[in-house]
Amino acid sequence: MTAKSSKFTDEEALRFHAAGRPGKLEIVPSKPMATQRDLSLAYSPGVAVPVERIAENPDLAYDYTTKGNLVAVISNGSAILGLGNLGAQASKPVMEGKSVLFKRFADVDSIDLEVDTCDIDEFVNCVKLLGPSFGGINLEDIGAPECFIIEQRLREAMDIPVFHDDQHGTAIITAAGFINALDLTGRDIKTTKIVALGAGAACIACIELIKAMGVPHDNVVMVDRTGVIYEGREKGMNQWKSAHAVKTDVRTLEEAMVGADAIIGLSAAGAITQDMVKAMAETPIIFAMANPDPEITPEAVREVRDDAIIATGRSDYPNQVNNVLGFPYIFRGALDVRARTINEEMKIAAAQALAELAREDVPDEVAVAYGGAHPHYGPDYIIPAPFDPRLIRRIPPRVAQAAIETGVARQPIDDMEAYCMALSARLDPTVDTLSAMFEELKRRPPRRVVFSEAEEDRVLRAAIGFKAAGYGIPVLVGYEDTIREKLHDMGVEDPGSFEIWNAAKTDRREAYIDYLYARLNRRGFLLRDVQRLVNRDRNVFSACMVATGDADAMITGVTRHYWRSLKNIRRVIDPLPGLKPFGLSILVTKGRTVFIADATVNERPTPEDLADIAQSAAFFVRRLGHDPRVAFVSFSNFGNPPSDKTEHLREAVCILDRRKVDFEYDGEMQADVALNRNLMELYPFMRLSGPANVLIMPALHSANIAYKMLAELGDARLIGPLLLGMRSSIQIARMTATASELVSVAALSASIANALDQNTGKTDES
Numbered sequence: 001m002t003a004k005s006s007k008f009t010d011e012e013a014l015r016f017h018a019a020g021r022p023g024k025l026e027i028v029p030s031k032p033m034a035t036q037r038d039l040s041l042a043y044s045p046g047v048a049v050p051v052e053r054i055a056e057n058p059d060l061a062y063d064y065t066t067k068g069n070l071v072a073v074i075s076n077g078s079a080i081l082g083l084g085n086l087g088a089q090a091s092k093p094v095m096e097g098k099s100v101l102f103k104r105f106a107d108v109d110s111i112d113l114e115v116d117t118c119d120i121d122e123f124v125n126c127v128k129l130l131g132p133s134f135g136g137i138n139l140e141d142i143g144a145p146e147c148f149i150i151e152q153r154l155r156e157a158m159d160i161p162v163f164h165d166d167q168h169g170t171a172i173i174t175a176a177g178f179i180n181a182l183d184l185t186g187r188d189i190k191t192t193k194i195v196a197l198g199a200g201a202a203c204i205a206c207i208e209l210i211k212a213m214g215v216p217h218d219n220v221v222m223v224d225r226t227g228v229i230y231e232g233r234e235k236g237m238n239q240w241k242s243a244h245a246v247k248t249d250v251r252t253l254e255e256a257m258v259g260a261d262a263i264i265g266l267s268a269a270g271a272i273t274q275d276m277v278k279a280m281a282e283t284p285i286i287f288a289m290a291n292p293d294p295e296i297t298p299e300a301v302r303e304v305r306d307d308a309i310i311a312t313g314r315s316d317y318p319n320q321v322n323n324v325l326g327f328p329y330i331f332r333g334a335l336d337v338r339a340r341t342i343n344e345e346m347k348i349a350a351a352q353a354l355a356e357l358a359r360e361d362v363p364d365e366v367a368v369a370y371g372g373a374h375p376h377y378g379p380d381y382i383i384p385a386p387f388d389p390r391l392i393r394r395i396p397p398r399v400a401q402a403a404i405e406t407g408v409a410r411q412p413i414d415d416m417e418a419y420c421m422a423l424s425a426r427l428d429p430t431v432d433t434l435s436a437m438f439e440e441l442k443r444r445p446p447r448r449v450v451f452s453e454a455e456e457d458r459v460l461r462a463a464i465g466f467k468a469a470g471y472g473i474p475v476l477v478g479y480e481d482t483i484r485e486k487l488h489d490m491g492v493e494d495p496g497s498f499e500i501w502n503a504a505k506t507d508r509r510e511a512y513i514d515y516l517y518a519r520l521n522r523r524g525f526l527l528r529d530v531q532r533l534v535n536r537d538r539n540v541f542s543a544c545m546v547a548t549g550d551a552d553a554m555i556t557g558v559t560r561h562y563w564r565s566l567k568n569i570r571r572v573i574d575p576l577p578g579l580k581p582f583g584l585s586i587l588v589t590k591g592r593t594v595f596i597a598d599a600t601v602n603e604r605p606t607p608e609d610l611a612d613i614a615q616s617a618a619f620f621v622r623r624l625g626h627d628p629r630v631a632f633v634s635f636s637n638f639g640n641p642p643s644d645k646t647e648h649l650r651e652a653v654c655i656l657d658r659r660k661v662d663f664e665y666d667g668e669m670q671a672d673v674a675l676n677r678n679l680m681e682l683y684p685f686m687r688l689s690g691p692a693n694v695l696i697m698p699a700l701h702s703a704n705i706a707y708k709m710l711a712e713l714g715d716a717r718l719i720g721p722l723l724l725g726m727r728s729s730i731q732i733a734r735m736t737a738t739a740s741e742l743v744s745v746a747a748l749s750a751s752i753a754n755a756l757d758q759n760t761g762k763t764d765e766s
């Protein structure tokens with residue numbers, strides 16, 4: 001069975017995992033390894049010093065090694081999602097995924113370990129012996145009932161948190177959502193009748209937590225593949241199921257569902273039918289959390305019940321009750337106090353923090369994580385979304401506090417306020433904001449984005465990905481037959497659903513020629529020159545589509561040199577009134593984003609150009625969630641050495657002074673002074689309150705060289721360069737851009753088109 005999703009094809013999922021370095025993780029050193037001295041310190045002989053210290057006091061491993069921020073995600077593959085026992089090797093993609101989520105959401109370093117045994121003793125022994133390496137152990141996708149024994153034995157044997165996420169992570173998130181669902185339907189926890197579908201790791205842990213919160217034992221009917229777990233049943237039982245057996249005459253799931261207030265499904269895809277849902281009480285609570293496909297889809301529930309509160313484990317429906325909302329933050333809090341364990345108090349603290357967060361209004365600065373919406377606590381918003389940046393600030397402090405109060409913290413936190421601020425700083429806002437901008441595209445009327453080089457495989461794959469992700473409507477320019485055949489070969493079931501424009505055949509060609517001839521006839525172009533341009537140059541043709549309103553945005557760049565593409569596009573599209581078009585490169589490095597301008601357009605910018613570019617860049621950077629600090633960079637610092645080659649930078653600073661702009665800027669200065677807080681201290685008069693994040697370069701050569709060098713030699717991820725300051729959103733990608741990079745550039749192009757429509761003229765990007 002594979003994940004049924006309209007958002008991507010199986011081929012895309014495989015390509016995603018295979019592209020570049022196969023898998024989803026790599027390990028990078030956190031110390032320099034450049035010189036002989038570095039090596040002597042990092043390895044023999046220097047390494048002997050921490051070895052001896054740790055031998056004397058093992059807790060010092062938290063100070064001198066990765067232990068304190070390292071969690072192992074460990075599985076034997078005996079219950080991979082809802083796919084069953086597919087073995088240790090097959091579980092690796094899930095475990096790698098979990099490790100990546102640890103990093104992405106809470107800056108916890110994590111490594112996956114797949115242990116090839118279903119023997120309890122072997123497994124426990126293996127994990128126990130690995131203990132010194134890690135600050136915590138996340139057990140994952142280990143089937144019941146073995147998982148209960150494994151976890152308990154490891155918890156007793158180890159002095160670091162051991163947490164089976166399918167049990168406790170799921171229970172915490174389910175409890176948070178369930179508290180809110182009860183509240184919204186006006187139910188009393190003591191009288192709510194629940195069907196628990198599944199009697200494995202996740203469901204048993206959820207029901208135990210919910211009972212601990214006040215649901216009476218007799219109000220929960222648990223059902224497994226054999227049917228209802230009733231007192232006296234013998235088939236398919238174990239001690240953990242027996243603990244939830246009730247006195248009842250009902251024997252099947254169908255019977256148990258009659259009149260039930262709620263169902264908590266942690267079993268397998270398709271286990272709940274529409275008839276069962278119809279038989280439930282008024283305003284039923286339906287948590288269908290099997291992965292990757294739920295017990296019943298929200299659409300199927302809605303067909304028969306419009307009064308239900310529905311949650312699933314998936315990100316593509318509202319109310320995602322998935323343990324991803326918990327494990328990164330629970331471990332973050334536990335690691336930050338060097339906890340010996342994760343106890344009940346810490347779990348309850350996490351559940352409460354989550355439930356409370358969902359009841360708060362979504363503030364403006366967070367709305368971007370919800371695609372620009374401000375969801376209100378209600379049936380479609382019972383739990384925060386995984387991209388909500390408040391989670392990192394809210395959950396770990398509560399978990400850490402509970403650990404301190406219950407005496408399991410090795411290192412208590414003295415200043416909780418400072419800790420909360422440090423938590424926010426762990427995540428780079430660019431990554432969050434970009435994800436959020438892309439999510440927003442799904443909620444707004446779809447933008448028509450022209451893929452002007454659609455016969456190229458990479459571009460076509462990007463168009464498929466763009467459409468499947470719901471970012472907008474790809475409009476493909478090229479030969480219909482070639483494109484349809486390629487779409488078919490790439491596994492697209494309905495190639496006919498893609499809109500294809502062939503310049504030679506469209507009846508819009510004359511309109512484009514008229515439009516362009518009117519622009520160019522006094523710039524030395526004959527009518528037949530313009531005809532040739534429209535007919536033969538795909539960028540001119542595509543830009544005409546955008547200029548005349550047949551499309552909203554465009555992406556190109558992989559078959560022609562940047563300058564040639566730009567030249568032809570500028571023949572068709574003007575800059576925004578009073579603005580300079582320019583290129584903004586975004587470089588995301590570890591925990592830091594730096595924006596570089598002008599990376600692509602203006603060879604020798606004047607002081608006015610530089611001031612305009614700085615203003616436009618600052619505006620865009622703010623949209624991406626950063627407080628802009630702009631440095632005009634060069635080879636000198638504030639006139640030292642004096643040179644007439646840096647005067648235009650100083651003049652740009654004066655122009656911004658006169659314009660009284662609302663962001664920090666200064667210059668001229670060298671790049672290291674702009675970026676290094678210690679060097680900044682040599683210039684106490686400097687107006688930047690911290691290292692610069694926007695570097696305005698003195699000329700095109702330096703900007704272009706700088707961003708390309710950083711992208712090639714550093715570990716920075718390059719986004720863009722984006723073309724800003726134009727009337728329409730046209731993006732020229734790098735010739736070497738991968739399909740997934742092209743999807744991002746196309747999505748950014750659609751996003752900029754939205755922004756241009758919202759704010760016309762200088763107010764948008766200036």
Ligand SMILES: NC(=O)C1=CN([C@@H]2O[C@H](COP(=O)(O)OP(=O)(O)OC[C@H]3O[C@@H](n4cnc5c(N)ncnc54)[C@H](OP(=O)(O)O)[C@@H]3O)[C@@H](O)[C@H]2O)C=CC1
Pocket residue numbers: 079080081082083141142143144165166167170197198199200201202203223224225226236265266267268269271289290291292312313321322323324
């Ligand atoms: N949304 C989330 O965050 C999470 C979701 N899950 C999902 O929950 C499900 C169970 O995971 P987990 O507890 O780890 O797995 P386990 O293997 O430990 O348990 C599975 C349980 O589901 C029962 N079951 C399977 N199919 C059916 C069916 N058709 N009808 C009734 N019962 C059925 C099994 O019954 P029997 O005992 O008779 O074999 C067993 O009790 C998976 O789909 C998983 O993806 C898990 C963790 C987190």
Ligand SMILES: CC(=O)C(=O)O
Pocket residue numbers: 080081082141165166290291313322323324
């Ligand atoms: C989400 C998860 O852990 C599971 O489905 O197993």
Ligand SMILES: [Mg+2]
Pocket residue numbers: 081140141165166
């Ligand atoms: Mg799991």
